[in-house]
Amino acid sequence: MGLRLGPTTVQFASPPNILSSASVAGKTEKDGAYGLSFDLTFDDDLWGEKTYELAERKMFQKAVETAIERASLKPNDISYLYGGDLLNQIISSGFAARELGIPFFGLYGACSTMAESLILGAMAVDGGFAQYAVCGTSSHFATAERQFRYPLELGTPKTPTSQNTVTGAGAVLLTSLRGQYPAVTHATTGRVIDMGINDVNNMGAAMAPAATETILSHLEETQRNPEYYDAIITGDLGTFGSELLIKLANDAGKNLSAVHKDCGAMIYEGNPLAKCGGSGCGCGASMLGGFFLNEMRGGRLNKILFVATGALHSPTSTLQGETIPSIAHAAAIEMGCGQ
Amino acid sequence: MGLRLGPTTVQFASPPNILSSASVAGKTEKDGAYGLSFDLTFDDDLWGEKTYELAERKMFQKAVETAIERASLKPNDISYLYGGDLLNQIISSGFAARELGIPFFGLYGACSTMAESLILGAMAVDGGFAQYAVCGTSSHFATAERQFRYPLELGTPKTPTSQNTVTGAGAVLLTSLRGQYPAVTHATTGRVIDMGINDVNNMGAAMAPAATETILSHLEETQRNPEYYDAIITGDLGTFGSELLIKLANDAGKNLSAVHKDCGAMIYEGNPLAKCGGSGCGCGASMLGGFFLNEMRGGRLNKILFVATGALHSPTSTLQGETIPSIAHAAAIEMGCGQ
Numbered sequence: 001m002g003l004r005l006g007p008t009t010v011q012f013a014s015p016p017n018i019l020s021s022a023s024v025a026g027k028t029e030k031d032g033a034y035g036l037s038f039d040l041t042f043d044d045d046l047w048g049e050k051t052y053e054l055a056e057r058k059m060f061q062k063a064v065e066t067a068i069e070r071a072s073l074k075p076n077d078i079s080y081l082y083g084g085d086l087l088n089q090i091i092s093s094g095f096a097a098r099e100l101g102i103p104f105f106g107l108y109g110a111c112s113t114m115a116e117s118l119i120l121g122a123m124a125v126d127g128g129f130a131q132y133a134v135c136g137t138s139s140h141f142a143t144a145e146r147q148f149r150y151p152l153e154l155g156t157p158k159t160p161t162s163q164n165t166v167t168g169a170g171a172v173l174l175t176s177l178r179g180q181y182p183a184v185t186h187a188t189t190g191r192v193i194d195m196g197i198n199d200v201n202n203m204g205a206a207m208a209p210a211a212t213e214t215i216l217s218h219l220e221e222t223q224r225n226p227e228y229y230d231a232i233i234t235g236d237l238g239t240f241g242s243e244l245l246i247k248l249a250n251d252a253g254k255n256l257s258a259v260h261k262d263c264g265a266m267i268y269e270g271n272p273l274a275k276c277g278g279s280g281c282g283c284g285a286s287m288l289g290g291f292f293l294n295e296m297r298g299g300r301l302n303k304i305l306f307v308a309t310g311a312l313h314s315p316t317s318t319l320q321g322e323t324i325p326s327i328a329h330a331a332a333i334e335m336g337c338g339q
Numbered sequence: 340m341g342l343r344l345g346p347t348t349v350q351f352a353s354p355p356n357i358l359s360s361a362s363v364a365g366k367t368e369k370d371g372a373y374g375l376s377f378d379l380t381f382d383d384d385l386w387g388e389k390t391y392e393l394a395e396r397k398m399f400q401k402a403v404e405t406a407i408e409r410a411s412l413k414p415n416d417i418s419y420l421y422g423g424d425l426l427n428q429i430i431s432s433g434f435a436a437r438e439l440g441i442p443f444f445g446l447y448g449a450c451s452t453m454a455e456s457l458i459l460g461a462m463a464v465d466g467g468f469a470q471y472a473v474c475g476t477s478s479h480f481a482t483a484e485r486q487f488r489y490p491l492e493l494g495t496p497k498t499p500t501s502q503n504t505v506t507g508a509g510a511v512l513l514t515s516l517r518g519q520y521p522a523v524t525h526a527t528t529g530r531v532i533d534m535g536i537n538d539v540n541n542m543g544a545a546m547a548p549a550a551t552e553t554i555l556s557h558l559e560e561t562q563r564n565p566e567y568y569d570a571i572i573t574g575d576l577g578t579f580g581s582e583l584l585i586k587l588a589n590d591a592g593k594n595l596s597a598v599h600k601d602c603g604a605m606i607y608e609g610n611p612l613a614k615c616g617g618s619g620c621g622c623g624a625s626m627l628g629g630f631f632l633n634e635m636r637g638g639r640l641n642k643i644l645f646v647a648t649g650a651l652h653s654p655t656s657t658l659q660g661e662t663i664p665s666i667a668h669a670a671a672i673e674m675g676c677g678q
Contacts, residue, residue, distance in 0.1 A: 001340065002468035007415070008442050010468045051659055076346070080528060088427045089653035090447045091661075094531060098651075098664045103347050103528035105455060106651070106666075108429045108447040116444060120459060127466025129341035129349045189419060189442035192433060312437075312445070314428035320390055322430075325437045327445075 001126065006221030008188050008214070015183035016125035016174040017338035019132070022066035023290030024059045025282075026141070026167030033269040037291035038168070039066055045142050045167065053091065056140035059169035059282070060085065061096040063289065064136045067171040071132075078102045078173075079130035082117035084109060085138045085281055086165075087147060092138050102134065110310030111207075111236050112190065113137040114170060114285040115329035118306070119187040121174045122331070131176050138169035139280030148315060149200065161202040163238045163279035166267060170285025172293070182296040183338030188218040188330040192312060198323045200313065203279055204241020204264075206324040207309035211237060212248040214328035215307055219254060222332070226256050229332075230301045233292060235284025235308035236264035238276035263287035284308045296335055303334045340465065345560030347527050347553070354522035355464035355513040356677035358471070361405035362629030363398045364621075365480070365506030372608040376630035377507070378405055384481050384506065392430065395479035398508035398621070399424065400435040402628065403475045406510040410471075417441045417512075418469035421456035423448060424477045424620055425504075426486060431477050441473065449649030450546075450575050451529065452476040453509060453624040454668035457645070458526040460513045461670070470515050477508035478619030487654060488539065500541040502577045502618035505606060509624025511632070521635040522677030527557040527669040531651060537662045539652065542618055543580020543603075545663040546648035550576060551587040553667035554646055558593060561671070565595050568671075569640045572631060574623025574647035575603035577615035602626035623647045635674055642673045 001013040023038045030041040040062055042048075047055040060083065068075060081100060083093035084107035097104040109116040117135035124130040142152055144165035150156045174184065193213055197206040211234050219226065226232060237245055242262045249256045263284045268274035288306055295301040309328040318324075340352040362377045369380035379401055381387075386394040399422065407414060420439060422432035423446035436443040448455040456474035463469040481491055483504035489495045513523065532552055536545040550573050558565065565571060576584055581601045588595045602623045607613035627645055634640040648667040657663075 002463075002466055004418070004468065004470075007418075013467075053655060053659060079343070079346075084447060087653065088655060089449065089651060091651070091653045091656045094651035094664055094666075095656070095661070097666075098531035098533050101530055103530055104666060105459065105528065106447045106449075108423060108445045110428065110445075120444065123463055123466055123468050124341075127341055127462055127468070128352075129343065129462055129466070131343075189444065191440055191442055192437035194437050312428060312430070312433035314426065314430045316392060316427060317430045317434070320392060322434070325433055327433075327436075327443060 008217045009186055009221035011186050012122060012126040014126055015185040015337045016122045017179055017181035017183045019173045019175045019181060020067045020070035021172045021289040021293045022063045023286040024063045024169040025286050029166060029168055029267055032267055034267060034291050037294060052140055052142040056092045056138050056143050057095050060092045060136060060138040061099055063169040063171040064100060064134055067134060067173045071173050075100050075102050078132045078134050080105060080124055080133045082107060082121045082135045083137060084113040086144050110312055111281050112308040112310030112327050112329050113281045115306060115308035115331050118331045119329055122184040122187060125174045125176050133174045134171055136171035137281040137285045139165050139282035141165045141167045144280055158275050159201040161240050161276055163203055163264060163276045164274040165280035166278040166283035168282030168286030170289030172289060178339055181338050182293055182333045182335055184331050185334045185337050186222060186332040188214055190214045190327040190329045192325045192327050194323050194325040196323050200318055203311050204238040204276055205244055206311050207326040208237055208241045208244035210326040210328040211245050211307055211309045214330050216252055218330050226254055226259050229259055229303050229305045231261050232256055232259050232305045234262045236279040237262050238264040240276045306331050306333060347556045348525055348560035350525050351461060351465040353465055354524045354676045355461045356518055356520035356522045358512045358514045358520060359406045359409035360511045360628040360632045361402045362625040363402045363508040364625050368505060368507055368606055371606055373606060373630050376633060391479055391481035395431045395477050395482050396434050399431045399475060399477040400438055402508040402510040403439060403473055406473060406512045410512050414439050414441050417471045417473050419444060419463055419472045421446060421460045421474045422476060423452040425483050449651055450620045451647040451649030451666050451668050452620045454645060454647035454670050457670045458668055461523040461526060464513045464515050472513045473510055475510035476620040476624045478504050478621035480504045480506045483619055497614050498540040500579050500615055502542055502603060502615045503613040504619040505617040505622035507621030507625030509628030511628060517678050520677050521632055521672045521674055523670050524673045524676050525561060525671040527553055529553045529666040529668045531664045531666050533662055533664040535662045539657055542650050543577040543615055544583055545650050546665040547576055547580045547583035549665035549667040550584050550646055550648045553669050555591055557669050565593055565598050568598055568642050568644045570600050571595060571598050571644045573601045575618040576601045577603040579615045645670050645672060
């Protein structure tokens with residue numbers, strides 16, 4: 001059962017536990033600073049498939065299957081699959097759901113999808129609708145480039161504020177069973193924010209205001225300070241978007257600099273080709289499903305706020321002169337709350 | 340709180356009431372047999388806007404706003420907006436959500452989105468996460484044609500099995516407040532089904548197996564016969580898909596012919612230009628938000644099962660030689676259960 005704390009935040013009465021998780025990543029991500037934290041990796045862009053789209057679908061499916069196997073469960077034990085991705089008509093998730101055979105809720109939250117799926121899954125589990133629910137998302141550099149920007153074959157140079165879509169996927173398996181696991185304790189659902197940015201090579205700037213609003217609402221409604229959390233983790237603001245988040249939060253009287261981490265800045269740490277860092281739903285999802293949840297299980301992190309941000313534009317809306325609306329959802333994940 | 344009846348169906352402990360609803364439609368729909376049941380209609384494809392996409396966004400927004408106004412509420416009284424549409428990156432819903440300012444869950448279930456949003460909204464309300472949640476979706480003939488098939492300017496002729504995307508939108512406002520309203524009592528969430536259809540001009544055939552599976556699962560898990568319902572209403576199978584549904588259900592020993600209605604077959608009744616009838620998320624949404632819920636409020640229908648079906652392909656997946664995976668979600672709506 002939910003307890004409403006304010007206009008955007010609810011608290012879970014019996015925080016759903018994260019029984020298991022999984023992460024999948026491509027070669028650039030594997031070669032990065034967090035390469036060892038991914039469960040499955042592959043060395044080309046196709047992973048043995050004929051198209052990039054098939055490779056992305058495989059990543060989504062493998063992430064979900066791995067999370068389910070790790071919990072010693074089978075797909076037909078799972079009540080619901082919550083998933084989405086960046087591709088038109090979310091074909092990665094939809095086609096993977098066909099193979100998995102789990103009742104499926106298709107989502108589109110752009111790069112906010114991992115947090116969106118976690119929130120909806122946690123509501124179903126805490127509401128008594130599911131004993132097990134799996135939440136996942138994926139992105140792929142090559143499928144995203146040709147859909148949102150230019151075909152790779154054009155060789156278009158990158159602008160300094162651009163980010164690199166992460167080839168990666170992540171999945172999280174939630175349960176109503178009690179035990180010593182990371183548990184989803186609170187959910188803050190974002191509003192769509194638009195500060196007038198219209199540069200599709202500057203997603204960080206478009207999404208930072210949404211992240212700021214969601215984090216500030218979360219802190220206010222839960223009456224917590226930033227330091228309550230060991231880490232406030234944004235999905236893919238990148239280095240430029242992260243600076244903007246820190247500044248906007250500072251202007252509102254909250255200093256996030258000591259606890260803020262950004263998966264997009266981390267995943268390509270030290271790789272200048274990635275410009276401002278990683279982006280895409282798979283960025284936050286693979287870092288959460290791998291590194292961050294491993295850190296929690298290992299006792300090195302106890303309380304995190306996972307904030308995934310999404311840019312809700314399309315190539316059509318951009319061509320029609322629209323700015324980039326953005327959204328951020330946040331899920332608090334804490335140890336010791338799911339017993 | 341949810342009570343799980345089987346692998347796909349849950350029962351709501353305190354069935355969320357439909358406090359109000361609204362429907363919007365274009366000219367062809369207004370001129371049809373159910374024209375008077377739509378709350379707002381317009382006479383060209385643009386509704387005073389510069390692009391078809393802007394007209395669709397306006398339909399989505401007006402449907403949601405009208406449902407909220409009818410309940411004498413304001414957007415900031417609403418905890419969550421659940422919405423999606425057929426356009427890439429669901430720009431109709433996403434941009435409308437920016438104007439509405441309600442915490443937003445973006446969905447993609449193709450034409451199944453109205454039932455998907457109802458289920459997720461009802462779970463949030465019954466789970467204690469929201470006092471009010473609004474669920475909506477839209478589609479537009481001109482935006483869908485140029486995205487999924489051919490630009491209108493090409494003048495491509497229609498095949499006999501083709502359907503006409505409905506220009507329409509619908510919204511439903513759910514509440515935990517008790518009273519004499521239509522109430523969402525059960526939700527059956529679909530799996531992705533694929534019978535190998537690859538003709539994008541034969542959506543009815545692609546979606547009928549998904550509708551059949553979801554309806555049969557629902558009846559089995561609730562231990563109800565088809566006649567329990569005054570109407571089992573599919574969203575947009577059209578005439579050909581409806582025949583197929585009746586046949587497939589008959590083969591499985593269930594006779595749906597006395598109670599089955601299809602919004603796609605109804606909305607263009609008697610209009611030969613529409614071939615097999617209407618399709619699109621806005622088809623089921625505008626008929627539910629208008630005609631069917633009006634019939635319930637007027638006492639002419641007491642128990643309905645609303646089943647929306649979606650085809651989860653994309654132009655890319657079709658060009659890459661994939662078949663059309665489909666999904667159907669069902670929500671039971673009954674009078675006298677929300678007191």
